Amino acid sequence: MTLDKKYEVEIKKLKQEVYDANMLLVKYGLVIHTWGNVSGITQDRKYMVIKPSGVSYDSLKPEDMVITDLDNNVIDSKYNPSSDTPTHTLLYKENPEIKGIVHTHSPNAVSFAQAGKDIPCFGTTHADNFYGPVPCARALSPQEINGQYEHNTGLVIIETFKSRKIDWKACSATLVKEHGPFAWSFKSPKDAVDLALTLEQVAKMAINTLIISNNNASSAQGALIEKHYNRKHGKNAYYGQKK
Amino acid sequence: MTLDKKYEVEIKKLKQEVYDANMLLVKYGLVIHTWGNVSGITQDRKYMVIKPSGVSYDSLKPEDMVITDLDNNVIDSKYNPSSDTPTHTLLYKENPEIKGIVHTHSPNAVSFAQAGKDIPCFGTTHADNFYGPVPCARALSPQEINGQYEHNTGLVIIETFKSRKIDWKACSATLVKEHGPFAWSFKSPKDAVDLALTLEQVAKMAINTLIISNNNASSAQGALIEKHYNRKHGKNAYYGQKK
Amino acid sequence: MTLDKKYEVEIKKLKQEVYDANMLLVKYGLVIHTWGNVSGITQDRKYMVIKPSGVSYDSLKPEDMVITDLDNNVIDSKYNPSSDTPTHTLLYKENPEIKGIVHTHSPNAVSFAQAGKDIPCFGTTHADNFYGPVPCARALSPQEINGQYEHNTGLVIIETFKSRKIDWKACSATLVKEHGPFAWSFKSPKDAVDLALTLEQVAKMAINTLIISNNNASSAQGALIEKHYNRKHGKNAYYGQKK
Amino acid sequence: MTLDKKYEVEIKKLKQEVYDANMLLVKYGLVIHTWGNVSGITQDRKYMVIKPSGVSYDSLKPEDMVITDLDNNVIDSKYNPSSDTPTHTLLYKENPEIKGIVHTHSPNAVSFAQAGKDIPCFGTTHADNFYGPVPCARALSPQEINGQYEHNTGLVIIETFKSRKIDWKACSATLVKEHGPFAWSFKSPKDAVDLALTLEQVAKMAINTLIISNNNASSAQGALIEKHYNRKHGKNAYYGQKK
Numbered sequence: 001m002t003l004d005k006k007y008e009v010e011i012k013k014l015k016q017e018v019y020d021a022n023m024l025l026v027k028y029g030l031v032i033h034t035w036g037n038v039s040g041i042t043q044d045r046k047y048m049v050i051k052p053s054g055v056s057y058d059s060l061k062p063e064d065m066v067i068t069d070l071d072n073n074v075i076d077s078k079y080n081p082s083s084d085t086p087t088h089t090l091l092y093k094e095n096p097e098i099k100g101i102v103h104t105h106s107p108n109a110v111s112f113a114q115a116g117k118d119i120p121c122f123g124t125t126h127a128d129n130f131y132g133p134v135p136c137a138r139a140l141s142p143q144e145i146n147g148q149y150e151h152n153t154g155l156v157i158i159e160t161f162k163s164r165k166i167d168w169k170a171c172s173a174t175l176v177k178e179h180g181p182f183a184w185s186f187k188s189p190k191d192a193v194d195l196a197l198t199l200e201q202v203a204k205m206a207i208n209t210l211i212i213s214n215n216n217a218s219s220a221q222g223a224l225i226e227k228h229y230n231r232k233h234g235k236n237a238y239y240g241q242k243k
Numbered sequence: 244m245t246l247d248k249k250y251e252v253e254i255k256k257l258k259q260e261v262y263d264a265n266m267l268l269v270k271y272g273l274v275i276h277t278w279g280n281v282s283g284i285t286q287d288r289k290y291m292v293i294k295p296s297g298v299s300y301d302s303l304k305p306e307d308m309v310i311t312d313l314d315n316n317v318i319d320s321k322y323n324p325s326s327d328t329p330t331h332t333l334l335y336k337e338n339p340e341i342k343g344i345v346h347t348h349s350p351n352a353v354s355f356a357q358a359g360k361d362i363p364c365f366g367t368t369h370a371d372n373f374y375g376p377v378p379c380a381r382a383l384s385p386q387e388i389n390g391q392y393e394h395n396t397g398l399v400i401i402e403t404f405k406s407r408k409i410d411w412k413a414c415s416a417t418l419v420k421e422h423g424p425f426a427w428s429f430k431s432p433k434d435a436v437d438l439a440l441t442l443e444q445v446a447k448m449a450i451n452t453l454i455i456s457n458n459n460a461s462s463a464q465g466a467l468i469e470k471h472y473n474r475k476h477g478k479n480a481y482y483g484q485k486k
Numbered sequence: 487m488t489l490d491k492k493y494e495v496e497i498k499k500l501k502q503e504v505y506d507a508n509m510l511l512v513k514y515g516l517v518i519h520t521w522g523n524v525s526g527i528t529q530d531r532k533y534m535v536i537k538p539s540g541v542s543y544d545s546l547k548p549e550d551m552v553i554t555d556l557d558n559n560v561i562d563s564k565y566n567p568s569s570d571t572p573t574h575t576l577l578y579k580e581n582p583e584i585k586g587i588v589h590t591h592s593p594n595a596v597s598f599a600q601a602g603k604d605i606p607c608f609g610t611t612h613a614d615n616f617y618g619p620v621p622c623a624r625a626l627s628p629q630e631i632n633g634q635y636e637h638n639t640g641l642v643i644i645e646t647f648k649s650r651k652i653d654w655k656a657c658s659a660t661l662v663k664e665h666g667p668f669a670w671s672f673k674s675p676k677d678a679v680d681l682a683l684t685l686e687q688v689a690k691m692a693i694n695t696l697i698i699s700n701n702n703a704s705s706a707q708g709a710l711i712e713k714h715y716n717r718k719h720g721k722n723a724y725y726g727q728k729k
Numbered sequence: 730m731t732l733d734k735k736y737e738v739e740i741k742k743l744k745q746e747v748y749d750a751n752m753l754l755v756k757y758g759l760v761i762h763t764w765g766n767v768s769g770i771t772q773d774r775k776y777m778v779i780k781p782s783g784v785s786y787d788s789l790k791p792e793d794m795v796i797t798d799l800d801n802n803v804i805d806s807k808y809n810p811s812s813d814t815p816t817h818t819l820l821y822k823e824n825p826e827i828k829g830i831v832h833t834h835s836p837n838a839v840s841f842a843q844a845g846k847d848i849p850c851f852g853t854t855h856a857d858n859f860y861g862p863v864p865c866a867r868a869l870s871p872q873e874i875n876g877q878y879e880h881n882t883g884l885v886i887i888e889t890f891k892s893r894k895i896d897w898k899a900c901s902a903t904l905v906k907e908h909g910p911f912a913w914s915f916k917s918p919k920d921a922v923d924l925a926l927t928l929e930q931v932a933k934m935a936i937n938t939l940i941i942s943n944n945n946a947s948s949a950q951g952a953l954i955e956k957h958y959n960r961k962h963g964k965n966a967y968y969g970q971k972k
Contacts, residue, residue, distance in 0.1 A: 053724075054726030055727065111694030111695045113609060115699040122421065123422055178710055205350045205354050209358050212450060213359075366839060366907040367908045368764075368834045447836050448836045451840030456846070460843065464871070467908075470875070470878055481812060518927070519927065596852060602946075693937055697940060
């Protein structure tokens, strides 16, 4: 499929933005080899731009970013998109305000996914960024794995947020069991990558907290979580500068 | 509020010093994103200079540092000060000799705060710098959290040092429970940041010591703690060069 | 022994390739000092090229790479080859399609070898690259150690893969008990080093998974392992770009 | 005291060598701040050259290195020598072939010292470099601490090697309980620093081995330790190049 000319300027800008966000994964030390992928979306939410599958970051160029529609059709691109494309598109469709999505295999977050456990909210570093535990989704069934695997991965994430009544804005990251983290942003692809770094740092702190407490730490108290989340993200937020 | 002209030279120098100390947090790997903040104080202890809230280290400039008085009023500055400002000012008022204060979310120190435990004095690396365990303050009550939170954080630190009879000079760092470390210096903002790095290193060693000992390590013997603390900081200190 | 002129061009290219792969060990942080070694092989599998023994990476040059035949005779080279040479040559003889072999003392993989345990397949990061656990070979007997030690190391690796019916392509790495990892590639020496980095990352994640789960994590489910291994390496692989 | 002119050339060279070795501690990431110290000795073993006490690595210069005699008298130098000077001189006197000594607070080795445990010889990485466990010396008594502390530290190290019949050449490192590692070389100050890095890496691997084995790992088998130590350091050593 080919792209309508009217998207040319927007897509060029978005490719650069998505490329920059992908390269930030390398700068942050969140990926090795060809691991990880970041995507962004056009304003009308018709097209997604995402890292090509299995291409090394060393040789990656902004123009290599792949355009797809939200039904996972590749548009006017020479490369295959990330194999996780159907997970990305499903999350964009579920959440009409999400502007960027990132998937990594960052080691500390992956370790919680491999243990099949939520990242508990042990303190304010976590609560400043994620309201409550970062959930670990249930395992996919063999049928879900053998079917449309990446699409079903998205469905299981959505099921997790619905069944546990988690607000996508308040907790903009999840773990896929035995797999790894996804994070998303309501601002930009870059912001999603910033969150992925935060998640990795929070996961590292949680592992150390488990060691220090002999696997016996308890979640931070509710009032503290409320306070920290809200001083940064609430209606009367006072962290940061006036916008 | 505006600043009296007579402070111009001193404040300009202090802003540079506080800026340099904040950037040192990045160099030392103690912060990511906009996390962490360092402050300094004028000689007459009328004004504090501190990092602006939520501003990225990449774009930070010396002139962006925010001036406040010790009642947390912003003086002649375009940015909001760090949201932790009331904790800083309270500590400056409580300790008329403190010259610089730093707060970070460095992962190993935070992990002890999240586990709600003191960092035990397991050896001479610790004792060279902190006399006895680095205390973890008690949790704030929901009332303290929902009230003047950052001010109350300072009060709980002060309460900890008073009730446990800890000398602010001998142990110039603390952990705020489920939150993270504060450190201070009687010399300069830079020295406070150096202490924050020491604290992080000491916390890392303590975590590994717990692993090796199967969570069963005991504090270093008292005579050794005395010796190391005093050879560096005591009346007859012989570490370092004559001043 | 001297080298037939007809190999000149191929050997020169191979030395460069093997040198580059050895230097990549340093770039990836997998080795310190003179530790680690990478080898490659000529197309007719008559000659192997390998790092010289005990030479520092700082002073290493492409022409320093040592040529041996597959009976471990040094050909036309001024340096001694890596002391692990007989392990390499044996693996090349056992697997006529292997193109590159690497041995490191990377700390996380070594730690599993020291504990005498397989690296369990805890998730998709592992399954994307190694099908099933990365096996830890049995200990060598004192007789095997005191005899042709490096040759016997290769024999024990081969015994492990045979007795446990592991496919050399599906799992192209192993641990030698109380020693460390070997990895090999059916593509190139560089690819073997890429796998060694993957192995180290996977080992790190496995250690953290053990911590989080209180040493109680279970292997990822079979269907997920199948899926991930095959989407990258199976007949209908769809990860990456068309070749 | 002043230095005899006949030492001028040798001392100048030695100061450069000791300076380079001290700076290598920074490059290797084994020290922060002013921690750590390396020394070297003149050929006639009359003078030692060592890092000045408490001077930052950033501002250190070769000419700042301090000369002492083996009775700890400072010779012709503007700075105080490292406070650990009497430990160094005692080890030089005890071992007339030692050419360089290093003390660090590298975190993994310190953690074993803080836990008061030997670093077990879990595998070949260790055995390639240290024959058997790296011993942790007994705690100093309060009398020893309050007396000539640094001298007594040396005495306790010597007592440990004597009572446990450890060969200084076969195991050229030790841990001082609740303090940290010392390492020495029979070649050069630089080689001592290389050993300190090896020790830190080996300690890291040992910590991870304890985690993986649920604190239940056993020492590598004796034949393997013999083999690896001897293939590198024995009479028939075949690791490395002919000298």
